[in-house]
Amino acid sequence: MTTSQFTIDDSQFTIVFAKTRSKIMSNLLRVTVWNEYRHERSDPRVAAVYPDGIHAAIASSLSAAGYAVRTATLDEPEHGLTDAVLAETDVLTWWGHMAHGEVSDEVVARVHQRVLEGMGLVVLHSGHFSKIFKRLMGTSCDLKWREIGERERLWVVAPGHPIVEGIGEYFEIPQEEMYGEFFDIPAPDELVLLSWFQGGEVFRSGCCYHRGQGKIFYFRPGHETYPSYFQPEVQRVIANGVRWAAPVDRPGLAFGHRPEPIEELIEL
Amino acid sequence: MTTSQFTIDDSQFTIVFAKTRSKIMSNLLRVTVWNEYRHERSDPRVAAVYPDGIHAAIASSLSAAGYAVRTATLDEPEHGLTDAVLAETDVLTWWGHMAHGEVSDEVVARVHQRVLEGMGLVVLHSGHFSKIFKRLMGTSCDLKWREIGERERLWVVAPGHPIVEGIGEYFEIPQEEMYGEFFDIPAPDELVLLSWFQGGEVFRSGCCYHRGQGKIFYFRPGHETYPSYFQPEVQRVIANGVRWAAPVDRPGLAFGHRPEPIEELIEL
Amino acid sequence: MTTSQFTIDDSQFTIVFAKTRSKIMSNLLRVTVWNEYRHERSDPRVAAVYPDGIHAAIASSLSAAGYAVRTATLDEPEHGLTDAVLAETDVLTWWGHMAHGEVSDEVVARVHQRVLEGMGLVVLHSGHFSKIFKRLMGTSCDLKWREIGERERLWVVAPGHPIVEGIGEYFEIPQEEMYGEFFDIPAPDELVLLSWFQGGEVFRSGCCYHRGQGKIFYFRPGHETYPSYFQPEVQRVIANGVRWAAPVDRPGLAFGHRPEPIEELIEL
């Protein structure tokens, strides 16, 4: 333990450095970046944007942000999401689109359980329609969409939220797929970003949820044909979202029969 | 249309009676009271309290509140919840406990779809563990419990909410099963009631949710061995909950491809 | 009490008509429409749109909706908001802009107290900067604005909410003042409407709050130079907002010293 003394404005400070900084903050966050990884291998337009897959782009920016990052994809055994991998994952990010139906129910149940136990989940763009997101939300997660490359402007509506640290009052994505309301999700516990689209729609683009002991962040960009995941603001929001969704260091949840009251009962 | 004129405190009022009162308010709410109806037929202690079934007690108090009430139970064909019945149901109430697993997934999917389309759902007591509630919540819906007949005191924490109209600052149930936190639900959109239990626990006992176009109210009482559904405050909260959960008169939700932008785009 | 019996789909209904319908629903809501009423008397462009004042337009549509409506304006004694008027007001609507500073602190304190006691408050457009709204919100309530007559499109994001009954998935106002985020308000308890503006901004346009025993609805339209309060969708949302904000029939809030515990304490 290191301490030091100093003075500001006639006040004395004693500093004891960070000895109770949380486990998550003091240690390295372990992030698993999951990607369906199909469009990139079948559609040259997508391959041109993400030659190593969307997961590679996301993983690279999260590594640069200081996290310990691995990737997993649909066509790996168990989609790369074995019990062992999930046990070592603090936060999972999820991108899927054309093959939601191919994700096995068993893996979905496993991820669901881990989220309720505390693993963070960052759901990206078309992941809104993934089995895992729909299961956690309990709604259809449906929306309106259009793919003509219009401009998106994301406005910050929770300016004190850690997910928008480093972000200005808004940022723009030059070309994106449009997602429009009504977006059939539960009202977010914290609504952080709202999108304006050139064609006339709005969208709740940054949505925070607590479920069980876990935290979920939905973030709307980016479509597979646009380089949104190379844009610094998008990268920063995802990196912030990962940190926000990190597990806290607590005992697991306890449920069930408690035959003995904590308090002595005077009368029944 | 009837109008009348009068004056209060030197101000002139013109009254036009209620011509835009909502469809739901002006018409009769149609409520379907669903009950598992097993304990009452197999356990004499339960039969002694609810000789005609828990559904009969609830239906009777909701009829007295002015609603058009029918009942449905697990052992009826399709559990009494056919498409036709659901199509004519504005609000469904749900009580289940020992046979959650026997509710068919098809009926659960049907009820789920109807809730997202706007049907209200009032989930009672052990219905917290029903398939339909877990599906709508996306969490385990697990909790702690104890059955020693302790006293429960329900405190109002949203005093302007229509669900507690007619209710004082708290009300007591002399003997109830204890349900204790952590209750694994999403944070309610509106938290209306908090329970104190003699044995030392607390519980979020009145919880409101919006899901899709529908509204869901979870209300904690009453265990099958206690006459909670005959207690006026419990009846009042359920009746209020039914009215709060009533559908609003709007077009159905619209989703999907919108190839044409609403606005003309200057540049892309 | 009237009862009747009928049968639908082989189920028997017993109907007892509405005898526990809430006081608010069964009786007439008393609405006071408050307006600053200055622009209309000093600016011919505004007078051309609202020759009898904005309050007259709002009062007329609320009367047509079936409420008992009176009006009050800034230049009346006590701004028309005497204790007697407030005591007879179930819901107060508020429009102000150029003279917020002339509203007396005493009247603001009186209205504030009445809201906490249960009176509903519907705050319109530039009322965002009124003393009473800022006092109830606790924030600056500041925003961005522009007055070039651009198009506004209001999207429904809480489709089951009674405030949007009768409203489609969105509605447009041909010309309006722009209000843009960040709007410095607490996150609404229920966010009902989001606005898209032609110039590139978004705005949280329909916001619900519970404060004390009262309910507050903020609704963004309409600027004094545009006929927004004559538009049916705007009128409908305001009428719905009034009903949503109506007081519930409950005892007043109780606070203070409770020297005697409710429960007997075994040990201290």
Next chain:
Amino acid sequence: MTTSQFTIDDSQFTIVFAKTRSKIMSNLLRVTVWNEYRHERSDPRVAAVYPDGIHAAIASSLSAAGYAVRTATLDEPEHGLTDAVLAETDVLTWWGHMAHGEVSDEVVARVHQRVLEGMGLVVLHSGHFSKIFKRLMGTSCDLKWREIGERERLWVVAPGHPIVEGIGEYFEIPQEEMYGEFFDIPAPDELVLLSWFQGGEVFRSGCCYHRGQGKIFYFRPGHETYPSYFQPEVQRVIANGVRWAAPVDRPGLAFGHRPEPIEELIEL
């Protein structure tokens, strides 16, 4: 920048250490502990528990948690909360009780402005009735209370929240003043802790709010005659609350006239 490579479970990790860790996380949080400091100097029972003042106890535990801590008290010039001090304060904690009325309105306005600009605020126990908390909440902040030294048990209801890191499913305080519902506050943005009291009441004891760019945490313990601030769980929650309330690194909020639209308008 340091990087390293390693392998877990056949996956390759690349680690780049923490270069985008947020300013707040990487630097030292500067905390100002404010205390009324009257009871301790006038009441021997209080002096016996907190001989150096409640602020000394809180400051000591926050220093031990690794923050840069200073204190300020009511009877200092400007209550110790000069512009300079506030400018150097990331998070302010507030304890007051018998002398709320002596806090100058000018200082309250200054603190209020700083919170809206991003300074965190942790309000403790009887601080619920402070001018600053009431101003930020917009409600009366009133409650019920009793001082007979009963037991309090605080239950965690948001188990994934960073404010309860290191806390079990509940913790007990052997003797405390009772605070009971209805607590006249806005519904918290995040409700983290619920209290059970021996005498029969419940209370929302850990409440999170976003206001402007700032964050506010209300935490219910501890009464001046009990050593609650020496209890490790209480200290941990306060330390966690300080970190949660820390400002994020963003530009200040921008408001006002935006005469030029961001987007070119096709038609008006």
